[in-house]
Amino acid sequence: MFGRGGILSVVIAGLLVSGCNSVGSLSTPDVTNATAPGFVDMKPGSEEEFMLNVGRRVYFDKGSAVVTDEAQMTIVRQADWLKKNKGWLIKVQGHADDPGSEAVNKALSEKRAEAVIAALAALGVDQKRMWAKGYGIERPVTNCDDITCQSQNRRVVVNLRREFDDSAPGR
Template sequence: MLAGCSSVDTLTTPDVTNAAAAGFVDIRPGSEEEFMINVGRRIFFDRGSAELTETARMTIDKQAAWLRANPRWLVKIQGHADDPGSEAANKALSTKRAEAVRDALVALGVDGKRMWIKGYGIERPVTDCDELTCHVQNRRVVVNLREEFDEAARR
């Protein structure tokens, strides 16, 4: 049965491992696409917590380095929650999560004047997933790049 595999010509089989992601053929350094694909913009939290995990800190380290190298970008930090408790409690938790990310970025040398936070609580859930998966994905902060401040910005 395995003999059929030996007919594959490994010298002419294309190496697709390093192929560009669909839709992002030419990623420019310093672009939003580069940030999203090479750095990552989502940071996840444990249930009921605004404490940064080790994994979260690794992502924030990469974000801070990229943001220091690309100072033209403003940063909107959006907190989300899907935890036990009231809507008000989830709004407060999502704000604390966003503050934790902002504070970590500032501690790593990103100018705090470039950033603003918004806690959405349960307003913007992840959709199209089973209940457990959605809950985990909703316990997040999303770091979004902006070219100008929006109405949520506190200047």
Template sequence: MGNWIGRFGQGAAVVLLCGFVLAACNSAGGLSSPDVTNAPAAGFGNISSGSEEDFILNVGRRIYFEKGSAVVSDEAEMTIESQARWLKSNKKWLVKIQGHADDSGSDAAQKTLSTKRADAVMAELVKLGVDPKRMWVKGYGIERPVTDCDAVTCQVQNRRVVVNLREEFDDSAPQYR
């Protein structure tokens, strides 16, 4: 068989030795980086199942619309289906569905469009089995724009519905109690 260093060369011996050193450091908590792949997002700490943070990070609360439209797209439908599954298994939460707009037209037209968008999302959630008595809609029109972006990107982001979790009804909710 002969000498293994002579057979594979000194380079192979150095590579092998480095591998052993790195493995030892990794197992001893030495030079290696910690595995943060599944660590919680900064600012959220430990995310518990069924929490608001769980909903925001793992399900998503925003649904976007085409300009001038309140029609739920196929992509938005996937988000709404995930929201419905989560909401049906976390029944302690009430749901305020907030519509927004950034389309051409008067303030009144924008408010009407944003309400139609919120109504469309609520209708889909109800169709998927979420109790309508837990939900209400509010159209904000252009009152609450996303502003930390360029003009075109902001317009797209403002044509949205945000599904927000609540522990109690607010002043904009119909009196279901």
């Protein structure tokens, strides 16, 4: 009934028709390149810019509060941004997921936060803008037994604040 060319024409026509989006209210909008909710008007110096373009998290090796070379690269980006955006205060939150008691993990998380503050200060961020809080194992990002999963909890999160909170020393 159809020759080779005829079948090919029917297939191509079918693909073209099926690709049309003329169903009206049943059509699905193209959201592939849409901006993520909450980040529509990302402005320079905004918290969104810091989170997306700089990075808030610094990771540590198991049982350690020593800033690694990889962590230092993140801290350098943070320091550069913070020096340009002096209106922000910085709450540096330490976390842990290491062997040991809750007290040991709390102390380790505090040391991690203080190590990041020291590194930021060494790069020119005013220490008066920063304060540390160690949470130990209180706020895990993940809860699993896999070592790569657990390592995500060995972190410091640099949070931007407009004012000091109750955990800031002398407040």
